[in-house]
Amino acid sequence: MSASGALANARFALASLALFRGLLFDPVVHAFQRLAEAAADEKMPLERRVDRYAAFTNLLYEAGEAAECGFGGAAGENDRGGGAGDESVGIGYDWTRYLLTRTLRDENRCIKETARGRAIPAGVARAVSWELSMLERVGGITSAEALDELGCAFPLAGWETSRLDFAAAYREHIAHISERGYGLFAESHVFRLRDGGGDGGSGGNGGHRPGRHIGGVGGDGFELVPVPRPDPVDAAELTGYGRERDAIFANTLALMAGKPASNALLY
DSSP, X not given: OOSSSHHHHHHHHHHTOSXXXXXXXXXXXXXXXXXXXXXXXXXXXXXXXXXXXXHHHHHHHHTTTTOOOOOTTOTTXXXXXXOTTOTTSOGGGBHHHHHHHHHHHOOOHHHHHHHTTOOOOHHHHHHHHHHHHHHHHHHTOXXXXXXXXXXXXXXXXXXXXXXXXXXXXXHHHHHTHHHHOOTHHHHOSOXXXXXXXOOOSSSOSTTOOOOEEESSSTTOSEEEEEOSSOOOOOGGGOTTOHHHHXXXXXXXXXXXXXXXXXXXXXX
């Protein structure tokens, strides 16, 4: 087990996140953080270190279908293990792609200010670049490197990594922020309400990923939470709603064309 390898560096990188600290609420990223901490704990039994490795790998696999990325052709892409464009290697097996997806969807102060058309201070811009470079290195850690640092010689299930330019992808994302949106509403188009009162803090909370808080004070009220796999409903199935459907379509087309449009609530 190494005390100064890739996982040890990842532990420092994740702990030092400020602008992208919301990533620590993501269950998969949080599990990787716990894995990195295990590598630094020389007193932790091998069984527990392996357990954290397996827990992270399992969560990454399970997240595969839910994380819809579409980064084919991203700047600097050149897969290591499972070549570029290999459809058998999904996002759920690729740690780099998963982390980049979550990074682009992170709802932080920088992305909010950019969406409002406000200039980002030079110091903040430098911090964004630095944190993106650290995240790129974290996302490039292979399962072989992790097992070596954990001191495990067993051929356990692993994950894929890719060569992806996080900074270039983030610049491209920022350039199209008005079209793609950001945060929760860029991630999903269907939501549910969950009772509020989730953990606060800035990470290290078991990976609870908060939704958008609605109403209430001090944790009361509700959270708006994305539905990962909503049942698709085709417009043709909305029988008996012709007038209402046409009004919604016309309003949406006006919004897309940059014309005055009304807020709409569908239920």
